[in-house]
Amino acid sequence: MTANPIRPTIPLDAPGKAHGFLRLPYSRNDSAWGSVMIPITVIANGQGPTALLTGANHGDEYEGPIALQQLAWEIEPEEVTGRIILIPYLNSPAFRAGTRVSPIDQVNLNRAFPGKPDGSPSQKIADYICNTLVPMADVVLDYHSGGKTLDFLPFAAAHYLADKTQQEACFAAVRAFGAPYSMMMVEIDAVGMFDTAVEEQGKVFVTTELGGGGTATARSAEIALRGAKNVLRHAGILSGGIELAGGSRMLDMPADDCFHFATCDGLVQSLVDLGDAVTAGQPIARIWPKDRSGVAPEEVRANRDGLLAARHFPGLVQGGDCLAVIAVLV
Amino acid sequence: MTANPIRPTIPLDAPGKAHGFLRLPYSRNDSAWGSVMIPITVIANGQGPTALLTGANHGDEYEGPIALQQLAWEIEPEEVTGRIILIPYLNSPAFRAGTRVSPIDQVNLNRAFPGKPDGSPSQKIADYICNTLVPMADVVLDYHSGGKTLDFLPFAAAHYLADKTQQEACFAAVRAFGAPYSMMMVEIDAVGMFDTAVEEQGKVFVTTELGGGGTATARSAEIALRGAKNVLRHAGILSGGIELAGGSRMLDMPADDCFHFATCDGLVQSLVDLGDAVTAGQPIARIWPKDRSGVAPEEVRANRDGLLAARHFPGLVQGGDCLAVIAVLV
Amino acid sequence: MTANPIRPTIPLDAPGKAHGFLRLPYSRNDSAWGSVMIPITVIANGQGPTALLTGANHGDEYEGPIALQQLAWEIEPEEVTGRIILIPYLNSPAFRAGTRVSPIDQVNLNRAFPGKPDGSPSQKIADYICNTLVPMADVVLDYHSGGKTLDFLPFAAAHYLADKTQQEACFAAVRAFGAPYSMMMVEIDAVGMFDTAVEEQGKVFVTTELGGGGTATARSAEIALRGAKNVLRHAGILSGGIELAGGSRMLDMPADDCFHFATCDGLVQSLVDLGDAVTAGQPIARIWPKDRSGVAPEEVRANRDGLLAARHFPGLVQGGDCLAVIAVLV
């Protein structure tokens, strides 16, 4: 059995605050003895639980990286009881390239878990996180947003789990996060996800979708930052009280027909915006041809009542792209 | 003197409604006798002025293309007195590629005017528009948005011109457009712009910035569509009355210090959102390093009081990118 | 065991005629929730056998796609007894890109069978075809041509099989196809081929090579279309009688020395054309250097008597490319 070659440049269990890297040797044409360097910050003090917070699992999602950089800079050991491990750019090659998947091996990191210690660079990262860092943690918060091609209403989420005690602990953390929307999810295709890998180890796990389009707004970054602090306080690791900014509405995506796919390539005309109410049969988008004028657009109609919870972001669409997701308030 | 090789596949002066192409022969590796095809729709009826409406001057700006596709599909000749020439995808190679500049010659079409009849493909397009189509027009509306890398408060605009009668006619059309914001602009660097080429021919010219990020929302597309109809009605070409949706606030960008530039590469944290009020000296954005955690961010502060009118859109920034524009209400 | 994520958007077993897609979810940088869409047409009526017809297994071979598009458009359910499943662009990403192998994963689809349900996109396509569609079929016709880099005399072919009854059924279908040439083949390297995957399920299988060069002529497309109708009529699925256009000559490629390889890079001068008779030792091609004039070319001579059945198509060749195939009439 091959050992994972990733090594931290700082101790992960020393008290105080340290900034370093997870170093993954990576031989390539432009550096025979090069490395992938993943920044990591550890803030530890006294006895207590460990939280692992990760951003940029997909490299084009920015709320997590911003929040974690700010926490790494601001939190002092004396505010901590236990340990906080912060990895703002989990998929650092993708983050530096501004892409969803890793430019090194074209792997979608969030479908590469539990990873392989002797696999491609992304598979090695997944293996190290899953088999070295997650076992150290009690609570894991992994940030997502829509990236450059999707846009979401901001929500935190937990999964329906076989272990109802674990499920309730997860959802309690989601409530503590305090995003404008919250969601309980059944993951249709959970294979390879970080979420699954963490939950199978019995940990408290929170995920999010906080916006998208390949940008972060002042508001979406603030949701991310406040949510992280709230989860850390909820876990008893960070001092201070939970701060909620207004209530959180419960969303649900109950069935496959929530998802609406483009039937052809073209120029997208959205007819409703995120958060707008829709009724079944209502036109929600048009697709115009890219090569001519004067013909009728394809029209996409809502499969069900609800509100627009996610949408395709770029102005152009390809047949088969997810164009819209309609969720229901519960 | 070489003649411009672009030819329309439909007559530009026949009554009725016709859809065709401006065909520009373009020999390339994958088609020795290929062409650039620019869709065009002409709707003409009776005697009256001519309006020329253009979208996708930059290929990643979508409000104009959507509005013009809808007009090309909906307007019937009997609603028209005069002529409407619609070119939803002026820079069609860039539009099809989803890029700002043309993938064929890397030219920024909006700095290529008045064009060259024997130049690169973009220069030929500029020459044909400027020297064949604009002379036919009385009113020209050219749509812009922020594209994939900028985001704007939605406004229509005209320029300060030496000919005050022309200036007033332009601004009257801006008022008719009815965007949430309106602006009178001094163009610092007007060389090569379509705007300048049109204004120098004494035409009524309206330009816009209606959003950005490489997407269009239902709301921003609606502003674009209503604005075009209003301008056409204001010009007496389209039947029906002007529809204004609330008032339009006057913006001004009075000086160079409205523009704030990134001082280094990194991850952007916006501290204010579009439309937020700011005061001079207030931090408006941070830039975090892409390669490490735990260090203080660069902080960008407001040069002046005002409101955030435009911002860098992608989550990553490079040194020298325009990070924010502060405008003032007048 | 992971389930294959491909889903048809139309029922595969309903009577009548339906056009839809095989949808394969495919997350990528330019569409986080994107899909590969493979067009499919099903025409079913009454009780009878099922035929599966596939084109563009390699994306740069065009006779199959043309014939299958025409059949999908023309055949009406009332002409059918049983079911016809038409997939004009089996390797749709490669077809859209005009390449032999898939631009998504660089996989040669015809060496990816029987596929993997959790593999790369091409491996998922192979698995779905092999394990979902082929089991529904009695007869499978998979179209090939030389693609952009080879050119062939037009032939249909079957393989020598251990099961002589199956072998005879396959060759009867080849005769029914009625191409100008027919062939019985021993596949040297059958691993991973669609052919093998189908034959191992005991099905009647016909393959073809109908031309090449990355184009289809009117004549080669007509051979493809008539061949498909003939196979469908031979199987009793399509009404009407078999139409043969002149006889079919039997070709054989009896040994490894039929294949002639380029011994260096250079400019190819063919000395014989497809169908020309050659005798052992006769010069059949020259290779001239790409970087100088005035030196003698490399000369390639025929290893055996026969006729030129296939040749390297592009004007330039690389050392190791197959330059010519000499077959014998039997």
Next chain:
Amino acid sequence: MTANPIRPTIPLDAPGKAHGFLRLPYSRNDSAWGSVMIPITVIANGQGPTALLTGANHGDEYEGPIALQQLAWEIEPEEVTGRIILIPYLNSPAFRAGTRVSPIDQVNLNRAFPGKPDGSPSQKIADYICNTLVPMADVVLDYHSGGKTLDFLPFAAAHYLADKTQQEACFAAVRAFGAPYSMMMVEIDAVGMFDTAVEEQGKVFVTTELGGGGTATARSAEIALRGAKNVLRHAGILSGGIELAGGSRMLDMPADDCFHFATCDGLVQSLVDLGDAVTAGQPIARIWPKDRSGVAPEEVRANRDGLLAARHFPGLVQGGDCLAVIAVLV
């Protein structure tokens, strides 16, 4: 005035036979002091006229390069009265890359004449040929074929010229060439062509289109070789008699409506082949969609009676590509 930096590595006026290069210094990232090397062969003997023969003006056309390599290898000085200058790969960067236009500067060499001595590499080549080599020549033969994207009936051609004596001399050379088809052409857009640059110097000029698809057949290469020898013999430079292989039929492309353009992107189904007779209104091609099955194709019909003289070669087409050319026999 800047001097052209191209230098021959052999004398161009010495008796005998010499092989060398035209060396064009070209500084680039992968060779700071690199060069473009264009192979050249000069065969001279006694007093007599000079012929300049050029191939690969477009880098993906192969009949000329093959014929000129064979002549450079075979012709001995004692067969020559005067001088033969052979440049098999005029656009050598494009020839080595197998592309129509130069990969260095993306310039179409046959639209770059008369060139610029201080321009891009292609412009420097054009200038050197036009202003140094052509003035040495009495007869110029420049080979063309359809390249990778067009296919032609094989013909040699001359242009209608103001100087009727020159025109007749050119056409006499075309007749001597002896291709299966011959043509007198009015060049619609002659700006930048090598043809024009040569004719304006009063030289005898012959051009060809001898096939296409990015390949040469044994037959098309033989036409090219025999034609060159015939032109050289006709000019009294090469010993031996003109060899005609059957008659040459006169073609004409009398008007713009000979050219048929694709109206959309898609998969091409040719309904007639090169040399087939067509009548006005007859369907000559269909275009099927690349993204779906079951819809009617676009149909392209003949604008006029005639025979198919050229066609789009690749299986896929883009809107605006020339799909077919119908010529008439005269």
Next chain:
Amino acid sequence: MTANPIRPTIPLDAPGKAHGFLRLPYSRNDSAWGSVMIPITVIANGQGPTALLTGANHGDEYEGPIALQQLAWEIEPEEVTGRIILIPYLNSPAFRAGTRVSPIDQVNLNRAFPGKPDGSPSQKIADYICNTLVPMADVVLDYHSGGKTLDFLPFAAAHYLADKTQQEACFAAVRAFGAPYSMMMVEIDAVGMFDTAVEEQGKVFVTTELGGGGTATARSAEIALRGAKNVLRHAGILSGGIELAGGSRMLDMPADDCFHFATCDGLVQSLVDLGDAVTAGQPIARIWPKDRSGVAPEEVRANRDGLLAARHFPGLVQGGDCLAVIAVLV
């Protein structure tokens, strides 16, 4: 079990001298029936041991290819007792591209052993070498240098092995090689290396690092050539006596802290050169920012006493690249 498809074009066991290829069928977009061709020379005479000499395991390392080309050209069978198998360009696709890893499959060949007969092209090469050629050999010499991104003091090396008799035989061959430096190595990460694959078969194995930077000097090529002859003479295969050019100094890299990594991206300023003595704590390199002037550089200090044995070669560095290796003389 799939058989490896690689076939030699010459017999590997015939007496005399033969030059040919290892031919690996490789279907790709630009040649459907293409091949990877790996040049090979076999020189055999009488009874005796077999030596296998390989260069360009990494495609950008040139001393081995030069030495082996010269041996293949110079050595005559009568100088040989036994057999010499020379493969100057083991990773021929990478060698032709001038890259470390194969451009075909992005695989680092020296981490792909023992290979897979049905894997990617690099894995097939590894399998063929490991399971067909190495079993024929008694002695294996595999050349390495630093490639384009590292530079080394010139040394030959053997590994510490469990079998001390084998280890001594290997080191005796290293001494015979006679490089300016010699080394005994513990390979930290031996998985996938050619070295390991050979040693596990009980063979005598010598490896080298002879310079770097993507070039070879006259001196470094001479070390490589003389070393190969010496090893062949030491093994009794080549006639003549061992020629040593001065003594060889023993180097050791005893611990992980010999390796110094860049802590950020930037411009490298080396403060010591290869072979210079350093003391612990001494600054050995600076890293200046690429985007600004006037700030202090990062400084890298020696972890230990020794001499500079290897260094990062390119002027720019990325965080995580190996910047320097300090070795000790023993």
Next chain:
Amino acid sequence: MTANPIRPTIPLDAPGKAHGFLRLPYSRNDSAWGSVMIPITVIANGQGPTALLTGANHGDEYEGPIALQQLAWEIEPEEVTGRIILIPYLNSPAFRAGTRVSPIDQVNLNRAFPGKPDGSPSQKIADYICNTLVPMADVVLDYHSGGKTLDFLPFAAAHYLADKTQQEACFAAVRAFGAPYSMMMVEIDAVGMFDTAVEEQGKVFVTTELGGGGTATARSAEIALRGAKNVLRHAGILSGGIELAGGSRMLDMPADDCFHFATCDGLVQSLVDLGDAVTAGQPIARIWPKDRSGVAPEEVRANRDGLLAARHFPGLVQGGDCLAVIAVLV
């Protein structure tokens, strides 16, 4: 006449020490309102002459950038009488990419002078340097090395000029620089060079070639740094005395036959190293084929006596590349 849009972010004439940028607005796909940022440092004190020092005119040459970064960091205003303007990365886009020519417009900056204020980005940089900064300067030092593809003996140089007083002033500065070699040059092709643009303004100009291969050694960087200080002291701008490290030998490249070009593509075997003496007719390099073993190499012989002053650096060469330069000691 268009004004150059480049603006410094710091005053160029204020006393003290300031670090900033030359900002060139550059609209591109990934930043609509982006800029090229060129770092600049100005150190001024009292009355005295101005020196302009520039590095990375070609982006892959590193001695200049290192020396200028160190000067920008170390020199304090009190050591200065007059003004020092330091631009470590003149061609900053190429420097950041590690390429000779600019990745933005593929322009070789050192052939773009005197530039164009409305040209491509490189042309704008050339214009600003030439027409804004050089007029401020009395002495200009522009650093060069061989870059990634050439390697040089280290020398400083001046040109033979019509104005002998200016020439002597330049050569006095060369002597002051104190490189191991010095040279007086006749520039064959001086068009477009920075050198020419500076000399035509009557300034004292020094250029260098200090090594190459895309790296800098500790020794070559030290030559660069000492040389700059010496030139500044020689000009009376920097306090302290000139430090010479051993004598400087005078080199000359008297004729075109100093330059030796590769006659074919292949693998380079150098037979002499930089500084080695050679005699006319001596073999200095071999070129081995990249695609086969066992054939004789091309051999390149010295055109004249002298010493090897420059050589092609990469292990592979293309026909037409400069392989070697032989200089003579004078």
